[in-house]
Amino acid sequence: MDDSGPKTERGPLTDYDVVIIGAGPAGLSAGIYARRAGMSCIILEKGVPGGQVLTSPKIENYPGFPEIEGMKLMDVMAEHARMYVDIREGEEVTRLVRSGERFEFTTTNGRYSSRAVILATGSFHRKLDVEGEERLSGRGVSYCATCDGFFFKKKKVVVVGGGNTALTDALYLHSMGCEVSIAHRRDAFRADRHLQDSVADRSIAILWDTVVEEIVGENEVTAVKLRNVKTGAVDTKPVSGVFVAVGEVPSSQLAAELGVRMDPGGFVTVDMSFRTNVPNVYAAGDVAGGIRQIVAAVHGGAAAALSAFEDLAKPYYSRSGG
Numbered sequence: 001m002d003d004s005g006p007k008t009e010r011g012p013l014t015d016y017d018v019v020i021i022g023a024g025p026a027g028l029s030a031g032i033y034a035r036r037a038g039m040s041c042i043i044l045e046k047g048v049p050g051g052q053v054l055t056s057p058k059i060e061n062y063p064g065f066p067e068i069e070g071m072k073l074m075d076v077m078a079e080h081a082r083m084y085v086d087i088r089e090g091e092e093v094t095r096l097v098r099s100g101e102r103f104e105f106t107t108t109n110g111r112y113s114s115r116a117v118i119l120a121t122g123s124f125h126r127k128l129d130v131e132g133e134e135r136l137s138g139r140g141v142s143y144c145a146t147c148d149g150f151f152f153k154k155k156k157v158v159v160v161g162g163g164n165t166a167l168t169d170a171l172y173l174h175s176m177g178c179e180v181s182i183a184h185r186r187d188a189f190r191a192d193r194h195l196q197d198s199v200a201d202r203s204i205a206i207l208w209d210t211v212v213e214e215i216v217g218e219n220e221v222t223a224v225k226l227r228n229v230k231t232g233a234v235d236t237k238p239v240s241g242v243f244v245a246v247g248e249v250p251s252s253q254l255a256a257e258l259g260v261r262m263d264p265g266g267f268v269t270v271d272m273s274f275r276t277n278v279p280n281v282y283a284a285g286d287v288a289g290g291i292r293q294i295v296a297a298v299h300g301g302a303a304a305a306l307s308a309f310e311d312l313a314k315p316y317y318s319r320s321g322g
């Protein structure tokens with residue numbers, strides 16, 4: 001790789017075989033596999049390596065680590081990836097275009113070009129979109145129990161949602177001594193049975209068929225207005241914290257700029273080799289949907305890198321199936 005790169009009117013472009021966007025489990029795994037396959041590569045990460053896993057208090061289903069904090073696991077993974085690949089932290093891709101046979105990236109810190117792109121951009125927290133949510137965000141409204149739980153020790157909190165995140169958060173907050181209720185819009189959780197059993201074991205209160213109508217408070221959260229969707233009854237429950245855990249929205253804006261096909265939810269559509277419909281563009285991890293597990297992201301990143309290697313090494317072979 002030539003680090004000086006061709007000069008253009010808009011500044012130097014640094015060339016790589018593959019540029020990976022995002023340093024969560026998918027991007028880090030892709031970086032390791034890309035470099036080990038002999039391709040030049042960087043990972044561009046707008047924040048710090050780790051992605052959403054950083055906010056998981058406890059991971060118990062990543063093989064080899066029976067129980068580990070999300071932050072710790074991602075430290076280990078990022079350290080491993082750094083042995084192979086440069087991770088550009090705090091460098092956000094602001095523009096991504098195809099230019100002939102290459103892709104050109106403009107970031108907050110430079111310009112790059114590559115022959116292939118792996119999108120590992122992840123997802124972000126879905127909002128409730130109710131009165132008070134935005135205004136009181138960071139003042140009692142939180143999307144991350146691990147990050148903020150400490151401030152709610154022994155206080156009354158409500159967790160909203162019925163998936164693995166909601167139940168994991170509820171258990172974490174309960175372990176911090178919070179008085180926890182879970183408000184869920186249906187009468188059944190989609191979370192793993194094992195988490196449901198743990199919630200039942202700890203007698204955490206569950207408000208079934210309940211949605212948040214409003215988050216109440218002047219400068220900080222003091223209550224939450226809840227509505228039972230079956231009876232229509234509205235109840236104002238005094239709480240200090242509202243932990244919103246109602247799922248993820250894919251970060252697929254850059255994919256859209258490349259004309260990559262997506263499903264109605266905005267998740268990038270990939271084949272079993274993690275190729276998108278656009279040649280030499282791959283996607284892995286949460287942005288590509290699926291089961292959204294660390295093992296799946298790690299698999300996707302590795303497979304995407306190996307597909308890129310195949311396509312760059314034999315450009316007329318792999319796609320024709322010949």
Ligand code: NAP
Pocket residue numbers: 059060061126127128160161162163164165166168185186189190211245246247248290291292293
């Ligand atoms: P999720 O599985 O999509 O669950 C989102 C929950 O929020 C659902 O219960 C959903 O209700 C509810 N919801 C969605 N929109 C809502 C709205 N506007 N108002 C009220 N409720 C709403 O999301 P997640 O729990 O964040 O999990 C995301 C992925 O990460 C999943 O694949 C999950 O398995 C994985 N994950 C795994 C672990 C683990 O294995 N330890 C931990 C965390 C997350 P409905 O059920 O009615 O749709």
